[in-house]
Amino acid sequence: MGPDGLHVGGDDRRPGGVVKQPNCRGHDPEIFYERARWPEAKTICEDCPLLLECRATFQDDPWPFAGGMTPNQRVTWSRSTKARVFGRCVRCGFRFQEAPRAGRPRMYCSTECRQAAYAAGETQTKRQPLAKISIDTELEAVSLWHQGYGLKRAAKALGISESSVRRIFDGHGLKRTQAERDAISGQAGAMAAQARADVGRMVRKLLAEGQQSPQEIALLANCAVNTVYKIRKGMAA
Numbered sequence: 001m002g003p004d005g006l007h008v009g010g011d012d013r014r015p016g017g018v019v020k021q022p023n024c025r026g027h028d029p030e031i032f033y034e035r036a037r038w039p040e041a042k043t044i045c046e047d048c049p050l051l052l053e054c055r056a057t058f059q060d061d062p063w064p065f066a067g068g069m070t071p072n073q074r075v076t077w078s079r080s081t082k083a084r085v086f087g088r089c090v091r092c093g094f095r096f097q098e099a100p101r102a103g104r105p106r107m108y109c110s111t112e113c114r115q116a117a118y119a120a121g122e123t124q125t126k127r128q129p130l131a132k133i134s135i136d137t138e139l140e141a142v143s144l145w146h147q148g149y150g151l152k153r154a155a156k157a158l159g160i161s162e163s164s165v166r167r168i169f170d171g172h173g174l175k176r177t178q179a180e181r182d183a184i185s186g187q188a189g190a191m192a193a194q195a196r197a198d199v200g201r202m203v204r205k206l207l208a209e210g211q212q213s214p215q216e217i218a219l220l221a222n223c224a225v226n227t228v229y230k231i232r233k234g235m236a237a
């Protein structure tokens with residue numbers, strides 16, 4: 001049995017008679033909890049068929065040795081971009097690591113699970129239900145749309161994916177014509193130009209007063225110091 005008895009293998013965890021047994025089954029669990037015995041644990045994990053599932057399961061746990069790694073090593077591993085991409089097998093529910101790639105997501109954790117699913121006549125087309133979006137987020141997204149936000153900006157403001165925002169917009173029938181989109185981007189451009197003009201005016205006024213250093217002016221006008229230097233050069237010319 002693996003640490004904490006999580007990995008037991010057997011038909012109960014793998015429908016269709018698929019069995020994947022962890023290498024640590026039958027070993028003393030203390031091997032994984034006593035730091036001095038971790039080299040021994042590492043040898044046991046080395047060619048375990050459940051290595052990645054185990055590592056993913058224990059990735060946030062501060063103890064014990066699992067998935068062929070110490071807790072600290074697992075933290076580093078889970079922070080790497082590749083390690084953060086996980087899938088869940090539609091047949092047995094195991095978590096597995098998936099290499100980031102475009103296209104159809106991987107649905108089964110192993111060949112055994114895929115074959116068992118085909119043998120049982122299951123035709124899975126979707127891996128897992130879409131993420132739930134809270135009603136507050138949904139209302140916020142609708143309000144952002146009315147303020148002229150597009151997919152990208154709304155997703156960034158709400159901290160959710162663009163596809164989730166698209167689902168909300170589609171669900172509420174929020175669509176813009178090309179002319180409306182052009183008008184919004186035109187407005188955004190005009191607003192940016194207006195903001196630049198305001199900054200320029202303020203910097204010129206402060207430079208003319210001659211009371212502050214360029215650094216202080218940059219702070220007051222909320223712009224880069226280089227901008228202040230450029231405007232000063234333009235005024236001197």
Ligand code: SF4
Nearest residue numbers: 002022024045048054
């Ligand atoms: S990776 Fe190691 S700890 Fe995890 S199930 Fe396999 S042998 Fe057990």
